[in-house]
Amino acid sequence: MVRSSCAFFFLLFVSLIPVCVEAAAIDSLKTFIQETRTVRANFSQTLYDKNARTLQESNGTMQFERPEKFRWTYDKPYEQLIVGDGTQVWFYDRDLNQVTIRQFNIAIGSSPAALLAGSSAIEDNFELIELGLQNQIEWLEAIPKSKESAFEFIQMGFSPEGALKIMALRDNFGQTTLLVFSDLDKNPNLPADLFKFIPPDNADVISE
Known part of the structure; x- marks a missing residue:
């Protein structure tokens, strides 16, 4: 089910072109950022190559607290954790x-985490383009203004009620990552230590 669903949305977003429509998705993004301090959600993630072939599928949980704190946990196929505290x-x-x-500023830059967990001044870092309504999803495209961004663009899909449903990211190598969110909880109480990380005593630690 994940594979077929992701493939469908992949074909959808690569075919989208900007049209003259009301700024529904952009308004949804701005409202989402202004009204949402914390978020917890499940996600499924699919990575495609430039020929739309599936390279990897994974799933996990996303949590963030604005500004600039986030925790992404990958459960399958490999257990990985990404934690940001605004500094590292x-x-x-x-x-x-x-x-x-x-x-933090080097690792994040004009990234999805910066778009979701960053400050409310999103248009300082991204050019926002309305893409219109497709299959009951309102789409926008966020193009990073920084030439050093690892992504060509980020596309986001919202329900007509303003709920974040999908993110699609095209990197500079032509690969596309599709994130489909579920069970999104707005403004839950999240413990402060969720956004702190202490490496295990026996771990190999690399600082960049």
Whole structure:
């Protein structure tokens, strides 16, 4: 089911072209950012190559607290954890028992995490383009203004009620990552230590 659903949405978003419509998706994004301080959701993620072939499927949970705190947990097929506290980002691969630490502004930049968990001034970092309504999903495209961004564009899909449903990201190598969200909970109480990470004593730690 995940494979067929993701393939459908992939064909959808690569065929979208900007049209003259009301700014429904952009308004939904701005409202989502203004009214949402914390989020918890499940996600399924599919990575496609430039020829739309599936390279990898995974799933996990997303949590963030604005501004600039987030926690992405991958449960399958490999257990991985990404934690950002606004200053640093920790990438932990449980199978390799390896932790990579990067400065927050270098690791994030014009990324999906910056778009979701960043400040409300999203148009400082992204050009927003309305893409219209397709199959009851309101789409927009966010193009990073920074030339150093790892992504060509990010597309986001909202329900007519303003709920975030889908994100699609095209990187500079032509690969596309599709994220489909479910059970999204707005403004839950999240513990502060959720956005802190202490590497295991025996882990291989790399600082960049």
